[in-house]
Amino acid sequence: MSQTTVRTRYAPSPTGIPHIGNTRTALYAFLLARKYGGKFILRIEDTDQKRTVPGSLEKIYEIQKFLGLTPDEDPQKGGLFGPYIQTQRRQIYQKYVQELVAKGVAYEDEGAIRIKMPKEGYTTWHDLVAGKISIPNKEVDDKVLLKSDGVPTYHLAAMIDDHLMEISHIIRGVEYIVSTPVHLKIYEALGWEFPHIAHVPLLLGPDRTKLSKRHGAKSVLEYRDEGYLPEAINNFLFYLGFSYQDNSALLSLADMAKIFDENKIQKQNAIFDIQKLNHFNKAWIKRLSDEDLLERIKPFLKHQVADDTLTKILPLVKERITKLDELDQFITFFFDRPEPQVQTDQTKKYLADALSVLEKNAWTKEAIESALANSANEKGWHRGDYFMALRLAITGSRVTPPLTESMLIIGQDEILARLKQNLA
């Protein structure tokens, strides 16, 4: 490695939308490159044509863009080591397969080329995550390197590419641990120096089984559509397998890159805990500036709301929502007059009183608040009950943003109308 720059890669196969566990691995690869001022490469491993799902590539780009995990080199923007799509590199692999065969490290078998693995001894390496790993060679069979149709398998293509693209750190999932001896063998046979390697653990579902599509594992895109912020997702993923301070600090990608340590990635599988994600999302929403939140919330609104109105509403609700998609329902009463509530004799008294107060009162927060509170006090009424009756009549809900501020936004005429309607 020595003086060479750090280059990491995220190499998904376009066989569907990567789920959030894969994305965590991508995040770590990204952070490692950023930490050392290196390069982060996105490479597409599409050697299994049969499993390729159309549209996957676009989704992969979409996820990276959404999270801000921008590659320095990828199929779109290119780079010095392209092409970055393996099926476009087929001729490159041929040369190395021949070299492997010539050296007696690989052999033909029914039209395919297999690597010849030793039958005894152990293959041992230092894994950045697990430490020393040792696998008996007899457990590793002669993997196919080049399929009979001339297309390379992962084992061959990924290793040739990692070397040619000068990858300094291979960061991938634990499922590749057992085939690492094959990869080491290829590097060794070709006389190349093996990169640092880290096998990061899995993300498990709440039932402790591997997160997968059939267990409802979602992609980042689905979380985005529910109203999770990219900042929150990154922050959550970062702490799921890495520890820093109190494990709840709000960190930007730049912050994370600074403190990330490839030697301190957790060894054990982590369980996906939606509550922790929710915590980060809520915290990040709260931290967003009103202007920023305004733009981000728009795609989630069914109501047509003018910017200046939304600007007034946002401060009242931003620390009351966990996800962006919760806001719309929360602010409905600002625009739609709720159905009249069922009133008791007592709540009618409250509303009639409030109506008489509000009809002639100055229309400011302080004036409304004190007038209403004073009136309730004079009658000897419980303020909470009094305001709740008002809240229900005006918003149709027991859980709302602050009442007086909301009233100001809705406007005096409409407020009076709603009260009258409830008294009718």
Added chain:
RNA sequence: GGCCCCGUCGUCUAGUGGUCCAGGACACUUGGUUCUCAUCCAAGAGAUCGCGGGUUCAACUCCCGCCGGGGUCACCA
């Protein structure tokens, strides 16, 4: 099943022989602030450190066995 990896509160973790009858965070409970909710503040509950043996004056920390979980055994990645 063979091989490999892992095993501290529900969850994410701190912890590398004594300062840990185990600390923090999220979630949870309670109280305070408050017109509701949320925020914020405070307090609390929650882990016999997977189990059993060793080694040691002393182990969550070292060794062995067991159990549990996961990964992998494709011309998939």
